[in-house]
Amino acid sequence: MRRVTYNHQLLPVLFLAPQLLILSWFFFWPSGQAIYQAFTISDAFGGNSRFIWFENFAREFRSPEYQKAVGVTVVFSLATTIVALGMGLLFALAVDRVIRGSGVYRVFVIWPYAVAPAVAGVVWVFALDPQAGIAAFWLKQTFGLEWDPDLNRVHAMILVVLASAWKQISYNFVFFLAGLQAIPRGLIEAAAMDGAGPLRRIRDLLLPLLAPTTFFLVIMNIVYAFFETFGVVAVTTGGGPGDWTSIMVYKVFRDGFVGLDYGASAAQSIVLMGIVVALTIIQFRYIERRVHYTG
């Protein structure tokens, strides 16, 4: 095959320039600002700014509230990822087997992804409101359960996990379905002829072949749970009751935009970024080895 080459030095730079400009303007510059801010202290209007080295970080690590937020975040992220992945996979497996009208199902399952996290939060607040919510009413009628996310921290956690996972299910569904449909029919049919039932085929054939997709989705879902979910918490529980749903990214928002402490807020977001980068590296180094990309 003949390769097309360019002798210009300038041309590749020109092609890259618009993208680099956008990246620097919207990513590198603000990130740089955040990193700088993490090492400073200033008043609400940005005056009186001083460089204080690692004091913002040290202060957070010492704070029992921050330590609690880390614990809450671990529970929340794991639960959200598991629910979102599990449901996404379940729906994808189901739709994969539907013969008629699968297009309709697909549209309905994908729909929630178009909903902003904060709006998803509001939807779930309505459904699960202890006073007026349909779900709360149903729980009480059927199981006699007093649903009370205002005071019960387990209920509150379930509320934020459901609201956060709900829209992510659509995203996972799309990828799982695409992954499933890329699996050659012949393989599945061969397994069926060898006597493997549907569950057996899922366990021994489909799931291993979906490993690359799953791996990718785990990373995406964790990033989502860590960074994009503060809107859900802000409109549902407000971090309560008693800080039990105050995840790290919500604390970043609250200390920065309610507490007007931009230094502390920036330091926390740097920590958050560090954690996600570390998690991703670990996943690539240790888990990816076990993922096979070719069927």
Added chain:
Amino acid sequence: MTTPQAFRSLILTSAAATCLVIGASAALAQEKITINWWHAMDGGLGEALTEIVDRFNASQDRYEVVETFKGNYRVVLNNTIAAYRADEHPHIFQNNETGVITLMLSGAIVPVHGILEEHDVEVDLDAYLAPVVDTYTRDGELLGMPFNSSTPIMYYNAELLQAAGFEAGPTTWQDMEMMIDAAQAAGITGADGEPVCGYAYSGGMWDNVENWMSIHDQPYASGGNGRDGLDTELVYADTELLGHQQRLARWLEEGKAEFGAESPTDWSSASFTNWGNGNCLFWSGSTASHARVEATAQFDWSAVHFPHDPEVIEVPRNSTIGGAALYALQGFSDEEYEGIAEFFRMLTSVEIQKFWHENTGYVPITKEAYEELVKEGYYEEHPTYELAVKQLLRGTPGPNNRVPRIGNFENVRIALEAELEKVYSGEQDVETALDNGVRRGNEILRRFEQQNQGKM
């Protein structure tokens, strides 16, 4: 298909159009001086505000006030800070009672007192209700223009209370408990068919902590509730507040109160919904909730003063205000500040104060407006509207009867709120909650002191 020529002419046309638009708006700007105002009033409050602005704009032809709703107080402040840093800020913006010290030390505002005096608008602090003016002044100088001021009162379901044999609402917390006991013993049920819930309690810091403490003359923070300097420390854990919070916790446990959290996004709460649906005897809220109560409650209701505890104080003191003031920002021309002064002059007029009070429930902030409303007999038809004014006028505010002037007050509040929620869910006792609240709050205050080092 776009040929180069067509493309060029398109550019030329749009450039010409842009010039026209810019030219036109420049011409308009010459006619009137624009005063931009960012605020947090939506719904019925926003409509009343728009009416005030329209009246001002119609009353003269030199200035045009342009009001913009930006979201709640928090959002308005964040937007204003961002805009200020980018030098795109409005002339005036609305900020609530918790932000006074932040703005006072920011260097970003121009104290309103000077603006008014320079433009020959008389400032007579004695003309205002004392707790209102006290909240926004420093050394007798008005920092922001008091705009909307409220205070908490106790609303009650008159039908349920009557069924229990009571014609009037309670004046003390002891009365209130006795009434709840009587109603529950009589087997009265709420609109939901369940045994009547006594007090629909939202766990709010403003009514059952800060205002309760002001009424009972208890100190929230050292140094005159924060007035003396940035080294102030929280002291509420060592006051009678403990007893009051223990009473509320006990009521929740004994079923005399039902908890419903405040909404994180608007001014409502699950406890208001509970009371508004007709399930409970009592609900405490802002006097500015009148419109909301009138729109929601499908039953006879009334209100009384926020109750006091005679074992703590014989004669209750004034409560404090919630609400907001309008602050002018740095960086505008003298003409623009003159427009701001004119607008503020109009805001404090008796006519506008009456209009605002009658349409929102916020108190009239000048004594003259209040006296005229009394003279006109307004309160004979709307007795619950007068409660807040009377409650604010009880005595002269001392150090404990004023809004704490402490840094990052919102976060200090949130810390105590979170700790008290852990009491209601059975995780800790009230004493621990108050101690933890003080610890967390003091950390926030020390941080604020550091942020504003050398400023006060």
